[in-house]
Amino acid sequence: xxxxxxxMASGLGRRFGxxxxxxxxxxxxxxxxxxxxxxxVYLGQVRDSVVRGNLVADVVAKGAGFGVSAFYFDQNSVDCxxxxxxxxxxSRPTHNxxxxxxxxxxxxxxxxxxxxxxxxxxxxxxxSGNLLGFKGKLDVITRExxxxxxxxxxxxxxxxxxxRPEGSSDITAGWHDxxxxxxxxxxxxxxxxxxxxxxxxGAAAVRDVKLGCDPVRLFDLGGKTVRSTAKGAGIHAFEVxxxxxxxxxxxx
Numbered sequence: 135x136x137x138x139x140x141x142m143a144s145g146l147g148r149r150f151g152x153x154x155x156x157x158x159x160x161x162x163x164x165x166x167x168x169x170x171x172x173x174x175v176y177l178g179q180v181r182d183s184v185v186r187g188n189l190v191a192d193v194v195a196k197g198a199g200f201g202v203s204a205f206y207f208d209q210n211s212v213d214c215x216x217x218x219x220x221x222x223x224x225s226r227p228t229h230n231x232x233x234x235x236x237x238x239x240x241x242x243x244x245x246x247x248x249x250x251x252x253x254x255x256x257x258x259x260x261x262s263g264n265l266l267g268f269k270g271k272l273d274v275i276t277r278e279x280x281x282x283x284x285x286x287x288x289x290x291x292x293x294x295x296x297x298r299p300e301g302s303s304d305i306t307a308g309w310h311d312x313x314x315x316x317x318x319x320x321x322x323x324x325x326x327x328x329x330x331x332x333x334x335x336g337a338a339a340v341r342d343v344k345l346g347c348d349p350v351r352l353f354d355l356g357g358k359t360v361r362s363t364a365k366g367a368g369i370h371a372f373e374v375x376x377x378x379x380x381x382x383x384x385x386x
Contacts, residue, residue: 152180153181156186174203180207180214184215190224211236212235212236216238217239238264242265244298255279261284264287293353302329303322316333317333328381329383331378331381332378343372345370360379
């Protein structure tokens with residue numbers, strides 16, 4: 135496919151735009167296969183708008199160009215919010231180009247290599263409470279465009295590429311709860327194993343989690359084993375917290 139969700143006031147593509155827009159609860163994947171300078175969710179020249187609770191996966195640049203992103207606020211977007219979204223396998227999860235007062239908060243961005251956060255030509259941006267899991271370097275473009283950077287958690291995540299190798303097929307049902315405080319993206323790996331991650335922005339607690347597979351290996355993004363108790367029928371009890379827990383089932 136080409137562009138994902140496109141909302142803009144003028145120019146090529148669908149002619150939307152305006153103010154008080156909501157882009158919510160979408161699963162977008164493998165877009166931007168032939169184009170550049172776009173993303174899974176692209177909004178141009180919008181105001182007072184929110185992008186919330188979306189899952190964008192495997193948006194990878196093809197060839198040379200201006201790159202691709204999971205979430206992209208373009209020129210003259212003002213007073214917008216990107217919150218409680220997840221990107222998987224996207225090296226530039228958020229790109230904000232010539233924007234003002236864009237708030238990026240409580241998202242989770244995971245990549246197998248380097249990760250880029252961009253506020254190019256922007257001002258008065260906020261980047262807070264985000265999870266950044268990657269193996270490589272973090273590149274923040276135009277740091278002066280970010281007025282507030284706080285409570286972000288960075289994981290040097292070598293295991294992510296092992297948990298979700300290229301060619302994995304996402305399971306889109308039930309990947310977050312109704313309040314969007316608990317996140318549970320899952321997928322089937324090319325080798326047929328069930329795998330996924332779980333974390334919460336709420337209080338940490340031991341919970342019974344239906345992973346749907348037995349036996350299963352649980353570990354954090356640093357590769358450390360997470361202790362759990364098998365309850366049967368694919369249910370396992372372990373602590374769910376702000377630190378993502380990965381799981382991989384046995385081969386079928």
